[in-house]
Amino acid sequence: MSHGTEQASLGHIEARDVGIRFQTRTSSMEAVQSVSLHVDPGEFVSLIGPSGCGKSTLLNAVAGFIEPSAGFLTVDGKSVHGPGPDRGVVFQQYSLFPWMTVRKNVEFGLKMHGMARTERECQARTLLGLAGLLSFENHYPDQLSGGMKQRVGIVRALATSPQVLLMDEPFGALDAQTRVVMQEILTNMWQRLRISVLFITHDIDEAIFLSDRIYVMTARPGRIKAELRVNLPRPRTPAMMASPEFIALVQTVRALIREESLASMKGELKEGGLAGLSTEVGPQGAAHVM
Amino acid sequence: MRVSNWAQAAIPRRDPQPATALALTQVDGPAVILHETPHPTPQTTPPDASSWQGMLRAWLTQQWLPMLLGAASIGAVLLTWDLATRYKLDLYIRFANIPTPAAVFEKLLEVNQSPQFMTNIGISVRRILLGFFVATGLGVSLGLLIGRYRGFRMLSLPALEVFRPIPAIAWVPMSIMLWPDNEVSIVFITFIGAFFPILLNTIHGVEAIDPVLLRAARCLGCPERHMLWQIMLPAALPHIFTGLAVGMGVAWVSLIAAEMISGQFGIGYFTWEAYSLISYAEIALGMITIGVLGLLCSGAIRLAARMVMPWQAGSSKGGA
Numbered sequence A: 001m002s003h004g005t006e007q008a009s010l011g012h013i014e015a016r017d018v019g020i021r022f023q024t025r026t027s028s029m030e031a032v033q034s035v036s037l038h039v040d041p042g043e044f045v046s047l048i049g050p051s052g053c054g055k056s057t058l059l060n061a062v063a064g065f066i067e068p069s070a071g072f073l074t075v076d077g078k079s080v081h082g083p084g085p086d087r088g089v090v091f092q093q094y095s096l097f098p099w100m101t102v103r104k105n106v107e108f109g110l111k112m113h114g115m116a117r118t119e120r121e122c123q124a125r126t127l128l129g130l131a132g133l134l135s136f137e138n139h140y141p142d143q144l145s146g147g148m149k150q151r152v153g154i155v156r157a158l159a160t161s162p163q164v165l166l167m168d169e170p171f172g173a174l175d176a177q178t179r180v181v182m183q184e185i186l187t188n189m190w191q192r193l194r195i196s197v198l199f200i201t202h203d204i205d206e207a208i209f210l211s212d213r214i215y216v217m218t219a220r221p222g223r224i225k226a227e228l229r230v231n232l233p234r235p236r237t238p239a240m241m242a243s244p245e246f247i248a249l250v251q252t253v254r255a256l257i258r259e260e261s262l263a264s265m266k267g268e269l270k271e272g273g274l275a276g277l278s279t280e281v282g283p284q285g286a287a288h289v290m
Numbered sequence B: 001m002r003v004s005n006w007a008q009a010a011i012p013r014r015d016p017q018p019a020t021a022l023a024l025t026q027v028d029g030p031a032v033i034l035h036e037t038p039h040p041t042p043q044t045t046p047p048d049a050s051s052w053q054g055m056l057r058a059w060l061t062q063q064w065l066p067m068l069l070g071a072a073s074i075g076a077v078l079l080t081w082d083l084a085t086r087y088k089l090d091l092y093i094r095f096a097n098i099p100t101p102a103a104v105f106e107k108l109l110e111v112n113q114s115p116q117f118m119t120n121i122g123i124s125v126r127r128i129l130l131g132f133f134v135a136t137g138l139g140v141s142l143g144l145l146i147g148r149y150r151g152f153r154m155l156s157l158p159a160l161e162v163f164r165p166i167p168a169i170a171w172v173p174m175s176i177m178l179w180p181d182n183e184v185s186i187v188f189i190t191f192i193g194a195f196f197p198i199l200l201n202t203i204h205g206v207e208a209i210d211p212v213l214l215r216a217a218r219c220l221g222c223p224e225r226h227m228l229w230q231i232m233l234p235a236a237l238p239h240i241f242t243g244l245a246v247g248m249g250v251a252w253v254s255l256i257a258a259e260m261i262s263g264q265f266g267i268g269y270f271t272w273e274a275y276s277l278i279s280y281a282e283i284a285l286g287m288i289t290i291g292v293l294g295l296l297c298s299g300a301i302r303l304a305a306r307m308v309m310p311w312q313a314g315s316s317k318g319g320a
Helices: A055-063 A102-112 A117-130 A146-159 A176-193 A204-210 A238-242 A244-266 B005-009 B018-024 B052-086 B101-111 B116-148 B150-163 B168-178 B182-207 B211-219 B224-262 B267-276 B280-308
Strands: A013-023 A028-039 A044-048 A070-075 A087-090 A164-168 A196-201 A213-217 A224-229
Touching: A013 A055, A028 A044, A028 A055, A028 A070, A028 A196, A028 A224, A044 A055, A044 A204, A055 A070, A055 A087, A055 A164, A055 A196, A087 A146, A087 B211, A102 A117, A102 A146, A117 A146, A146 A164, A146 A176, A176 A204, A196 A204, A204 A238, A204 A244, A213 A244, A224 A244, A238 A244, B052 B101, B101 B280, B116 B150, B116 B182, B116 B224, B116 B267, B116 B280, B150 B182, B168 B182, B168 B224, B182 B224, B211 B224, B224 B267, B224 B280, B267 B280
Parallel strands: A044 A196, A044 A213, A087 A164, A164 A196
Antiparallel strands: A013 A028, A013 A070, A213 A224
């Protein structure tokens, strides 16, 4: 496998004053406004925010599916134009090719890069083995559970040895129990591969459990509201989720997001609709907000 | 920490000792495991069908009811036909001149004494296959391009839409003038019949592709020139096969009509000629032959669909 230490220096994402505007026929909508963020090589960074805040839009821009209308977006110093093999993407809806077996799905990227058949079969088997999916290599995606599908999705994105992995709410469609197991699997795989990850989620526990750093985004138009460092030791275990440090972090993030959710709903609810809701923000001293 | 009231209520009633429910409230911690089943060891089910006899027996026990009902359904048709013609029923629809099943069967044996009948079948099948395969090749290719490229769509679809409402049979006179010989013109009419259902279903299939699949392919390094055949075609296959099934049906309708109007040879020509010669048994024989051929063709398409799209089979194919 080519995931080695030489990659630890690669995989640097840098966004500076990025703005993304969607043009419709009658108006234009600002989805993301002057966002600056960075992911260091080998770092796990989450982007969290209320729904519709533009966090997926931002990830799509890093993936190269959409062009930012303002600012600079670079991966390892190169400006992003279109999708590229340096960035693996894991989608929420699995996006496996239903007509290919599990192994053929994993092989697809390697095939597109011109790797010989036997070689790519071998590499796909190795990766599937790491994810505990080797015995399902000849199954079709529709024969797998949601958790297994998404493991295949992650393995497929990793197969071409990208420098960064972009994950767009990858566990959003899974049930709570499967989610927790998948988070553990991901954190284990990440620890082994030391690849940079930009992870989109709206699940606070998930963001804290997985990340080195968390960016909290505001309601639309999405801006960076806060940046938090998660100082929990690694390797992380589900037991840590009960620790006081973890709970303090959860409360901090929840308070930050709640403000934004209320802000974004203000337009939707009638005057006084928020009267009964507490807008009090919890203690922020408990965690280190940067 | 005390277990709250709703947790007490959630304790199953069939608990043999209600006292434990009360005792639980004394226990520290947010939850108490009342009962835990040890993790079951996976059991391997013995392979049921090890020999071919076993497989046959399993298949028969699974299939006997559908087969029985199928036989009953066809038997009922034959019986009704036989009774109606034997007693020359005359209830607004008249069975007086309709041949009996036995007469048709005799005719089948009679026509098979000369190779003419089989030649007619062979010629019809050849026309169908030629027209249908050209329609498949052209319909699927154009459909993929129209579905993928807006420019190509805007350029070609209006012209195709003009021709679409014209039934294949309406092409018969034009086709005879257009093509140098009669055989090609019949194949052309068959082609026209099959082409539009295949084209439209392919376009629809491409439009129905989940865009996230295309994104996934692009970021895995799939270049545009591979996109059409590696991603769009397999992703659209279920719709394409719907188009093929419909197209095959329309191809037969068009072929028989064309053969009846302008043909020499062919099963449609055979049926029409029988009418001209007042050979009633041959009319029925021709009709039944057309029915059987149509059935075989749609069966072949279903079989091809299952072979080309193994992932569509609900059963678990490809094991560990």
